Amino acid sequence: MTFASPHDTWFPDAAFDASYGHTLKTLRGIAPIAPPEGFAKRWMRWRDEARQVDAAPVVLSVDSAAGRRVSVIEYSGADGTRLRAWVVEPVSGAARIGVVHSHGYGGREAIDLARVPDHAAAVFPVARGLPTLNAGVGAPEPIAEHVLAGIDDPDRYVLGLCARDLWLAADALLALTGDTPLYYVGESFGGGIGSLALPWDDRYIGATLIVPSFGQYDERLAVHCLGSGEVVRAHVAAHPEAREVLRWFDASSSMTLTQVPVRVEAALWDPYVPPQGQFAVANAVGELDLEVLPAGHADYPGSEDVRAAAIRHGRAHLERVLGAS
Template sequence: MSLFEHPYNYDPGYGYTLERLLGVDAPTEPADFEDFWSTRYRQVLQQSPRFQIGNPTLVDGYRVNDISYQSTDGITIAGWLLEPHGQTVTQAIVVGHGYGGREGPDFHLSFPNTALLFPCFRGISRSRCTSIPERPDWHVVQNILDKDRYVIGGCVDDLWLAVSVLWTIYPQARERIGYMGISFGGGIGALAVPWDGRIRRVHLNVPTFGNQPLRLSLPSCGSADALRAYSQHLGHIPDTLTYYDAATAVRHANQPLHAALALFDPVVAPPGQFAIYNAWHGEKRLFTLDAGHFEYPAQRLQEQQLLAELKLFFSPN
């Protein structure tokens, strides 16, 4: 029985109880999985992000700056850098967006003495480019048959270089670099964080790309549906996705995790979300949402409760 009335021709709860969700495992990784990602990370860190900052304005207690930096493949990544007005920055957090993109920073996120970097991943919103389609169903399959050129790997590069930007601007905050990502940005974070020890604390909200074989077997209206359609056309799941499984990746993650995961989600199937949480190797804390990518009665209250937990999670020890 579904948790909510909904217009979908499938159950976005997928018949899973919380107990069953907490038992979802991650797939076995390819033999060269760790080498693939650690080598990529080392290569990306050899690149200077060559960032530019300008057009500052004061909004809601933040100095809001336009920012851009150079990522791999000659891609320029653009977004916003928020600095707390009148405060010394002792913490810096990269904030990743969902597949709907981002038209501005999230001002409701407010942590003392904390700078917030809101990059737009390659091909999306402020980082639109002619070589990458912005539509999620086209974006997610871009160069998928080549694991070295797959667009999702490029987005991971974008995140690592965002950390390099913060590392350069705020040397005094190098021990307190964090990452927050929702949906698509949560999946990118799960792929990126295990290899980057500069990132010290992580929050993932309804993250995608968890347990690719399972998520592609479940109906949805998110990026998994585009991948499923592509796989059906191809005749098999692309081998590349075995390297881009967020649940597999986080077996290598040691940082503290705060995860907000949904019991009902028509866009990112909950079993995939929980596969990431279950496989996380480091310290972890779970916040259970009634639903994700869906409006529900307790949504505002749960969002307030979640924000209160995040302020504690990202507060100085």
């Protein structure tokens, strides 16, 4: 006798099985891709180049939310492109930690303080090219064009530039709110580019990656999905040489070199970011706090409670690593 999985009941109209036939056991067995020769050297060169860029943050406007000062700022990205972000300052007193809080591939319309403690300062960077603050700036806005921008050249590929921009967003935050240790929060697209940026920035003491993208391209390129990975898969099928460029931007490879405690919230079912890639990122982490989500990029019975618990656990992880630093 066979039994339907909860996903069959929750998503009866799904076009395909977004578990891809995997179980938690098989997902925990997916190995990250070993970094190619020269991986660390190339990323350290990019990090050194970013240190030569003056973020030069400028406050454009000031407002308030939940009793906190909220500013829209402009700063220089890794190649000097002027980008915009939100900066949040603590309710009172000096910040104890700075949070760099990225977003999914849809961009960001407003700040979200759910994962930012009252005692933290935070920057909410918006990736180059993406809405709302940086639509069309430094990269094309449509996702199908954005994810392929510069893919013929590792120095210009947009995912690398977005990751490198995170170092400058952190520079801008610390310049405006004071020198503190850093903690990273990123979801989906933001989880992937954060994974790429983390190993090379020793200011970070920890991170939370939520359903992270761009992990384990051997797995990503082998399956259909509804997210940006499908655009990349089609491109690589037509241009096989692009696979070699992607080796420099595999979040699972990067996470094998990350030294700080990392919390990963990875989903068993996800039509946008295949779980194989998410778990490859998690499996690469040395000091891992893993939370297994029933599904990602989807609503399902009890999903609000699952998200609320994940947020609580993520904030507890931040406090633990801050206390241990």
